Each structure stands twice: as structure tokens, then as C-alpha cells.
Amino acid sequence: MFTGIIETLGIVHLIKKNQDNLDITIQSSVTQELKIDQSVAHNGVCLTVVAIKNDLYTVTAIRETIEKTNMSDWKTGDIVNLERAMKLGDRLDGHIVQGHVDQTGLCTDIQQASGSWYYTFEYSPDLGNITIEKGSITVNGVSLTVVDSKEHSFSVAIIPYTHEHTNFKNFQIGTKVNLEFDVIGKYVSRLYQKK
Template identity: 70%
Template sequence: MFTGIIESLGHVTNLKKEKDNLHITVESAFTSELKIDQSVAHNGVCLTVVKIEGNNYTVTAIKETLDKTNIGNLKLSDTVNLERAMKLGDRLDGHIVQGHVDQIAQCINVKETEGSWLFTFKYDSSLSNITIEKGSVTVNGVSLTVVNSKRDTFSVAIIPYTYEHTNFKAFKIGSIVNLEFDVIGKYVSRLNALNS
């Protein structure tokens, strides 16, 4: 379980393909505090630590993860948003995030405003995921509030702190991001579909 509050930025130091799996090695400021089998969210994707060496740790993404997320697009030196699993009893500063990405989306607009940025994303609405105005969504692991919610697009407003401390500063038109929709909204949507 995660909160969507990014703890640190990591840098990809190695990528190794093995059959359908991708082993991803990341350098991070908190590697020394990790242990094998811990969960870390990478751009919102929950992956298990399988190896630790110095300031680097390795996680493995399987085919299912590579097919449904942007993790397979990572390149050496890419910056990833990192969050360790929530501790029981901590404040929930973002929203309930499972680290299970629902689908990807494409950035279709970036607008700099007076002191913030407005990012707009387009996603495949045929997968039955929804956003609602002022509801929560996770973009590359960042807990955000939805604005301009439409059937297959939505926007999020990014404050300077979030822009500087996440990989949002690298997004441009055409960037592919991971989306995790609000878990409560997913249950409500599923119940409505079953009762139709």
C-alpha cells in the first residue's frame, strides 16, 4: 500500500532482459535502508527488491507489468519516481494507492500557468476506468486531484514543489505515463456494470 507521495527520485543504472522479464537496477538515496523482498513503487508500479549492491538495488518486472505500464520504455539514466510502502500508522497524505497500474496514458498538453503547470492526459476509455472532477488519480505514482475530467481525458495541476521533486519536469507532449485510478471509484464502477 502506498500514498502517492513521492519519496525520492531514482536513476536507472542497468537494464537486463531475461526471457520475458526485465531486471531494472536503480540508484536511490534510500537503498541502504532497503532489504530484499520489500516493495517499492517505481512510477507507481509496485515492484519487489530482489538484489542490493551499494547504492543500487534491482527489481524485476514480468511480462504482465511490461505490457500494461511504461516500465518497459525505461532507458539507462532515466529518472523514476520512487515511494516505499506505507508504514501502518503513518499519515495518509495522498490517497490509497495500491501500486497496481490500471493502464497507460499519453500526455497531450502541457501548459505553464502563473506559478504552476497544467498537464492533460488521454487514455483508452474502453477499459472502463473513469476519473471524476476533484477525485483522485495517480500519474506515474504521484497522488493528484483531477481537473477537467472528460470521458477519455483529464488534467492535473502541478505545483512547483511536485514539478521539481518528481519526473513531471521531464514530461512533454507524447510522454507515456502510468495511471492508477481511485480504488473506490473502481469498485463503484464495477458494481454499476454488474447491476446494469
């Protein structure tokens, strides 16, 4: 389980196809603190550490994960948001994040406002995911509050700290992002559909 509070950034060092899987090697400032079999969220995707060497560690993504996320677009040199799993007893500064991406979305608008940024994202309606204003959403692993919720799109406001310390600063119109919708909202929506 994660909180959506990004701990650090990592750099994609190597991507190697392994049958239907991808072995992805990341360079990170927290590598020395990791251990084999530990979960780390990469742009919101929970992956298991399978190898460590110096400041590099490797994770493996299976086909289902690759198909549901933006990982197929990753390339060497890309910057990814990293968060280690939360410790029991830690503060939950963001919201409950599982690290299970629901679908991808596209950045459709970026507006700079005096000292902050507004990003708008669209997503496909095919999976029935929803947002609500003032509800939680995870974009590339970052826990955010929905500012403007519309049918199949939403906006979020980014403060300077988040802009500087995540890969939001690299987003452009058309950037594909990983979306994890609020877990409580997903359960409520599913229960409502069954009635």
C-alpha cells in the same frame, strides 16, 4: 499499499532482459534503507527488491507488468519516481494507492500558469476506467486531484514542489505515463456495471 507521495527520485542504472522478465537496477539515495523482499513503487509500479549492492538495488518486472505499464520504454539514465510502502499508522497524505497500474496514458498538453502547471492526459476507453473532477488519480505514482475530467482524458494541476521533486519536470507532449485510477471509484464503477 502506497500514498502517492513521492519520496525520492531514482535513476535507471541497468535494464537486463531475463526471459520474459526485466531485471531493472536503480540507483537511489534510499537504497541503504531498503531490504530484500521490500516493495517499492517505481513510477507507480509496485516491484519487489531482489538484490542490493552499494547505492544500487534491483527489482524484477514480469511480462504482465511490462505490458500494462510504460516500463518497456524505460532506458538507462531515465529518472523514476520512488515511494516505499507506507507504514501502518502513518498519515495518508495522498490517497490509497495500490501500486497496480491500470493502464498507460499520453500527455497531450502542458500549460504553464503563474507558478504552477496544468498537464492533460488521454487514455484508451477500452478498460472502462473513469475520472471525476476533484477525484484522485495516480500519474507515474504521484497522487493528484483531477482538475478537469472529460471522456477518456483529464487534467491535473502541479505545484512547484511536485514539479521539482518528481519526473513531471521531464514530461513532454507525447510522454507515456502509468495511470492508477482511484480504487474506490473502480469498485463503485464495477458494482454499477453489474446492476
